[in-house]
Amino acid sequence: QVQLVESGGGLVKPGGSLRLSCAASGFTFSDYYMSWIRQAPGKGLEWVSYISSSGSTIYYADSVKGRFTISRDNAKNSLYLQMNSLRAEDTAVYYCARVGGSSWYSHWGQGTLVTVSS
Amino acid sequence: QTVVTQEPSFSVSPGGTVTLTCGLSSGSVSTSYYPSWYQQTPGQAPRTLIYSTNTRSSGVPDRFSGSILGNKAALTITGAQADDESDYYCVLYMGSGTVVFGGGTKLTVL
Numbered sequence: 233q234v235q236l237v238e239s240g241g242g243l244v245k246p247g248g249s250l251r252l253s254c255a256a257s258g259f260t261f262s263d264y265y266m267s268w269i270r271q272a273p274g275k276g277l278e279w280v281s282y283i284s285s286s287g288s289t290i291y292y293a294d295s296v297k298g299r300f301t302i303s304r305d306n307a308k309n310s311l312y313l314q315m316n317s318l319r320a321e322d323t324a325v326y327y328c329a330r331v332g333g334s335s336w337y338s339h340w341g342q343g344t345l346v347t348v349s350s
Numbered sequence: 351q352t353v354v355t356q357e358p359s360f361s362v363s364p365g366g367t368v369t370l371t372c373g374l375s376s377g378s379v380s381t382s383y384y385p386s387w388y389q390q391t392p393g394q395a396p397r398t399l400i401y402s403t404n405t406r407s408s409g410v411p412d413r414f415s416g417s418i419l420g421n422k423a424a425l426t427i428t429g430a431q432a433d434d435e436s437d438y439y440c441v442l443y444m445g446s447g448t449v450v451f452g453g454g455t456k457l458t459v460l
Contacts, residue, residue: 276452279449282448293448333401334443336441337441342395
């Protein structure tokens with residue numbers, strides 16, 4: 233069965249960096265687009281970034297553009313999110329999700345919590 | 351800035367029917383936005399219910415259905431059950447791989 237397992241979250245100071253990982257299994261990872269989606273405490277879901285199956289096409293939400301970098305390693309069945317210049321408003325649970333078609337999310341990980349605080 | 355609108359909260363009686371909607375701050379929602387719907391209970395990851403307007407995700411009971419009603423996307427739950435009490439999010443596809451989530455609707459079953 234499809235499994236997505238995020239890791240790498242934790243407490244980081246404002247201005248710091250963190251790298252999230254998402255380990256995929258149960259499907260042919262290299263066939264699927266992937267996304268990162270986040271949810272601030274007590275708030276709704278927010279799309280963060282999207283990467284095509286080959287990694288050649290990438291999009292970011294305006295709120296993270298220039299600070300976050302999405303990438304993937306198809307040989308390792310892994311998705312990544314490099315987060316730099318972190319701000320308090322980046323505090324959230326970060327989910328990786330498999331994209332169905334190009335417009336919806338067929339499977340979600342359990343999420344990893346990122347807390348940006350001094 | 352595109353805003354996707356949802357009712358902040360809704361309540362339904364057990365066994366009843368409820369329709370949640372998903373609109374745009376400017377313009378109408380059509381199938382071209384490929385609306386999808388997700389259910390989330392506190393502390394859990396979202397669960398995919400509906401995609402491409404009206405296609406149920408695998409394992410989703412047919413009590414859940416999606417449609418376009420007027421100028422909005424809609425999620426209808428028939429025969430509401432206690433465990434349908436959740437937050438419901440719609441997503442609209444904006445093109446070029448980007449999507450916008452609605453603010454979510456908190457559904458209470460009582």
